[in-house]
Structures are given as C-alpha cells and as structure tokens.
Amino acid sequence: MVQKFSLDSSKCIYCAGCVSVCPVLALTLNETKILCDEGKCIACGTCEKGCPVAAIKITKP
Numbered sequence: 679m680v681q682k683f684s685l686d687s688s689k690c691i692y693c694a695g696c697v698s699v700c701p702v703l704a705l706t707l708n709e710t711k712i713l714c715d716e717g718k719c720i721a722c723g724t725c726e727k728g729c730p731v732a733a734i735k736i737t738k739p
C-alpha cells in the first residue's frame with residue numbers, strides 16, 4: 679500500500695495546524711513527530727494546503 683501522508687520533519691515547526699484541520703482526525707502530534715493514521719486518511723489534501731512551511735506531501739491513492 680502506498681503511503682498517503684509524508685512529512686518533511688526538517689521543515690515542520692510543530693504548530694499542530696494540520697492536526698486541527700484534518701476532517702477525519704487522522705493526525706496526531708507527539709513531542710517529536712506528526713503521525714498519520716493511514717487507515718483514516720482520505721487524502722483530501724487539506725493538511726498539505728494549510729501547512730505554513732509546506733512540510734506535508736499527500737499522495738493520492
């Protein structure tokens with residue numbers, strides 16, 4: 679299975695903006711990483727568009 683969500687952690691500033699805009703609550707923030715529940719993600723691209731530092735890349739399945 680192709681991974682939908684990928685994060686460039688060298689860009690991410692851990693603002694948690696993506697976590698709050700995800701319509702299906704697929705994203706969570708822990709101390710060091712944004713985690714995506716790939717089973718929940720619908721690849722809508724909302725997090726990718728909203729990220730202020732363009733750290734997220736969404737691949738449509």
Ligand code: SF4
Nearest residue numbers: 690691693694696729
């Ligand atoms: S919106 Fe972007 S910078 Fe903010 S936590 Fe998510 S991936 Fe990181």
Ligand code: SF4
Nearest residue numbers: 700719720722723725
């Ligand atoms: S692409 Fe959409 S469903 Fe998937 S993590 Fe981002 S906001 Fe959530």
